[in-house]
Amino acid sequence: MRVLLVEDEQRLVATLRDGLRTAGIDMDHARTGREGLAAALDGDHDLMILDIGLPDQEGFTVLRRLRAAGSDLPVIILTARTSAEDTVRGLERGADDYMPKPFSFDELLARIRLRARAREAAPEDPTVRVGRCALDPVTRSLTCDGEPVALSPRELQLAQLLMEHADRVVTRAEALDAVWGSASRDNVLDVYVRYLRTRLGADAIETVRGVGYRFHG
Incomplete structure (x- = not known):
């Protein structure tokens, strides 16, 4: 399984990389929204973990462009922005899950595995x-x-x-x-x-x- 993390906080990137490696999950990293979108559209990932506060653009913009391009890549938003308005905005734009910072790594790992299983069980997309x-x-x-x-x-x-x-x-x-x-x-x-x-x-x-x-x- 390969996860794409779009996040600019280097300490969090290192923590997640170590934790996911221990869980047997490979992780690629993009620091900006532009880099993250390009990597996601390459089609070589099973799931994206997306921050909202990116240096070049909001994660909401990345998510909107990803869905507009026809990608069904599962996306978990991981952000310090925890208002109900932001949560609804993320889900309406096509996020599969929304987790606030700070977070429990074990909970994040469980959600990653849940989304991966759901995607594997889904019928083949005829599009x-x-x-x-x-x-x-x-x-x-x-x-x-x-x-x-x-x-x-x-x-x-x-x-x-x-x-x-x-x-x-x-x-x-x-x-x-x-x-x-x-x-x-x-x-x-x-x-x-x-x-x-x-x-x-x-x-x-x-x-x-x-x-x-x-x-x-």
Whole structure:
């Protein structure tokens, strides 16, 4: 198990590193919110412990940007800011837990293990993520940069096809057959790609001349 600690108090960093090592947990450390967000989005951690009072930005901002990027990394806020308003603010922005300083290391360790078990037991996330966009096929919803994008059923179907095969070019014939059926008119695909570019941005979908389209997000 690997934990990311985003904290600028060096004495606390050393204490937590020693305690977690003894518990068999590896710990990486980031001193600023910018460093912490970049490390969290690398996807190599099982949980983040996040301070609110960071040198460059509030931990609340880090948390908001993390969730906007589509990350479901469990986050435990560990902070001296203990007001009910701050607690609610943290939880509403996507924190999984909120612990005040000073704290019991044994309690923190128990909460870390609890969050790790909950994540392992959770069903696999069906969300398709490409670039800045995330599509949930269960709720049939699309977000880009954390903001919902309103699409018609046919637009969503085309977006899902392109996103699920973003590692390659989707041919025109393949898209027409999958979304409209083999008897569809060829130009309908161009029309709907234009609709998607209007909503997602001109660079979201690349045209590969003579072949088809590739989704970049």
